[in-house]
Amino acid sequence: MVLKFIDREFELEELEKRYKESRTHLILIYGRRRIGKTELVKQFIRDKKSFYFLARKEPMELEISRLIKSFNRKFNVFIEAESLEEFFAELKKFGKIVVVIDEFPYWIEEDKSIPSLFQYIWDEILKDSEVMLILLGSSISTMESLLSYKNPLYGRRTAQIKLSPLSFFHLREAFPKYSWEDLVKVYGVIDGIPAYLQYFDDSLMVEENIERNFYNKVSVLYEDAERLLKDELREPVTYLNILKAINDGKTKLTEIANETKVAVTNLPKYLKVLETLDLIYKEFPVTVRERKRFGIYRVKDFYYKFWLRFVYPYKDDIEIGAITFSDLQEDFNKYLGEVFERVCREFLIRINGKKLPFKFTKIGRWWDKEQEIDIVAINSLTGNSAFFEVKWRTLNYRETIKILKELIEKSERVNVKGKKFYGIIGKGIKEKEKLKERGFLVFDLSDFEWVLREPGSRER
Ligand SMILES: Nc1ncnc2c1ncn2[C@@H]1O[C@H](COP(=O)(O)OP(=O)(O)OP(=O)(O)O)[C@@H](O)[C@H]1O
Numbered sequence: 001m002v003l004k005f006i007d008r009e010f011e012l013e014e015l016e017k018r019y020k021e022s023r024t025h026l027i028l029i030y031g032r033r034r035i036g037k038t039e040l041v042k043q044f045i046r047d048k049k050s051f052y053f054l055a056r057k058e059p060m061e062l063e064i065s066r067l068i069k070s071f072n073r074k075f076n077v078f079i080e081a082e083s084l085e086e087f088f089a090e091l092k093k094f095g096k097i098v099v100v101i102d103e104f105p106y107w108i109e110e111d112k113s114i115p116s117l118f119q120y121i122w123d124e125i126l127k128d129s130e131v132m133l134i135l136l137g138s139s140i141s142t143m144e145s146l147l148s149y150k151n152p153l154y155g156r157r158t159a160q161i162k163l164s165p166l167s168f169f170h171l172r173e174a175f176p177k178y179s180w181e182d183l184v185k186v187y188g189v190i191d192g193i194p195a196y197l198q199y200f201d202d203s204l205m206v207e208e209n210i211e212r213n214f215y216n217k218v219s220v221l222y223e224d225a226e227r228l229l230k231d232e233l234r235e236p237v238t239y240l241n242i243l244k245a246i247n248d249g250k251t252k253l254t255e256i257a258n259e260t261k262v263a264v265t266n267l268p269k270y271l272k273v274l275e276t277l278d279l280i281y282k283e284f285p286v287t288v289r290e291r292k293r294f295g296i297y298r299v300k301d302f303y304y305k306f307w308l309r310f311v312y313p314y315k316d317d318i319e320i321g322a323i324t325f326s327d328l329q330e331d332f333n334k335y336l337g338e339v340f341e342r343v344c345r346e347f348l349i350r351i352n353g354k355k356l357p358f359k360f361t362k363i364g365r366w367w368d369k370e371q372e373i374d375i376v377a378i379n380s381l382t383g384n385s386a387f388f389e390v391k392w393r394t395l396n397y398r399e400t401i402k403i404l405k406e407l408i409e410k411s412e413r414v415n416v417k418g419k420k421f422y423g424i425i426g427k428g429i430k431e432k433e434k435l436k437e438r439g440f441l442v443f444d445l446s447d448f449e450w451v452l453r454e455p456g457s458r459e460r
Pocket residue numbers: 002003004005006007008031032033034035036037038039040138194195196197
């Protein structure tokens with residue numbers, strides 16, 4: 001349903017800034033499939049002299065000939081070139097122009113010497129030109145390897161952009177008819193993955209959208225999670241099992257190995273691949289400085305989390321129409337607690353320095369062997385810290401005080417040196433003013449509107 005372009009202001013500004021300079025640029029843009037790389041570039045080149053080319057996994061000879069034909073057609077010219085070097089030498093004569101090569105990693109897969117060739121093109125042919133060359137890719141590992149110092153293109157790029165999903169607050173722009181509560185549910189199902197916004201319609205109940213898109217064997221969202229793994233990986237089933245194990249709470253190496261029957265010695269290789277696909281990440285307690293030990297694996301986006309928990313285990317039933325989303329409502333409500341935690345983190349980042357008694361420099365979950373705190377925000381310089389409990393329900397005054405007292409006790413275990421503040425964020429909180437008078441930081445969904453009213457509170 002969503003057809004308008006949302007956010008990406010920061011990325012577009014950065015691209016525009018570079019475009020305005022009279023020099024040559026080499027820019028890498030990468031990120032997970034469906035994240036909106038192509039769309040971002042399309043928005044950028046809309047009003048500019050530009051040439052967009054989508055690479056394929058074909059022999060380079062064919063690719064070069066397709067590239068030149070396509071260029072000639074677009075500009076109604078007749079460039080006769082037999083190699084990329086010749087093509088770029090001709091291109092230089094076109095003055096200021098943006099050239100985009102989408103899925104650039106396909107070319108590297110075809111021909112390992114492509115990065116060296118582009119190094120030569122950059123150093124010898126494009127220098128002193130006004131060509132802005134943008135390389136796009138969804139293979140995060142290949143794109144990141146271009147940034148490594150061992151790569152011929154290292155040091156030549158003038159910018160790199162790793163695209164992230166849209167933030168929770170941008171969902172409001174996509175679905176203006178939905179309440180904040182509805183948006184938390186939407187976020188828990190499709191995250192901020194731009195390609196998935198179009199499948200939700202805010203004139204329907206969220207639950208109805210979920211039903212249509214996930215509990216129907218012909219719909220895209222029902223199968224995209226598996227499709228992406230099949231497209232990218234040679235052993236999709238093993239990867240799927242690993243993702244499922246992590247999503248079910250098996251977060252340590254030995255636990256994942258036991259669950260998936262993958263040898264513990266082989267597992268790091270698979271985990272690394274899932275990390276480079278941006279599907280999992282390692283989480284550390286916020287107070288840990290040395291990011292080696294204590295980490296646990298987690299599935300990164302809510303689309304996969306939702307799919308692994310509410311769709312994948314029920315595939316057989318869905319295939320024959322024997323289950324509906326309403327059968328899983330209770331568990332979904334529990335799941336939303338976890339979603340709301342991340343939403344609250346995004347909320348705190350947006351109000352940082354504005355609605356909090358100090359400005360934090362890092363934020364995250366904290367845990368040790370016995371206890372866990374939903375959100376701890378710390379200023380690394382002063383050691384000032386704020387501890388938050390997050391609750392996906394409406395709380396009255398007594399309940400809130402009880403939770404805050406427990407939070408104060410738990411916080412004794414956290415090693416921070418500055419002033420401590422305590423807070424709670426709930427779906428709804430009664431008698432907020434009375435709690436604030438007692439020095440607590442108290443927020444609920446009704447405070448979220450403030451973020452939209454406040455200009456410049458964009459999350460970065
Ligand atoms: N910022 C945005 N706001 C709204 N819709 C968007 C945005 N970015 C992308 N989309 C939509 O999401 C879909 C996927 O975007 P796009 O093709 O750019 O992603 P991609 O990262 O290039 O994907 P892939 O790697 O899977 O080819 C498109 O339908 C596009 O219109």
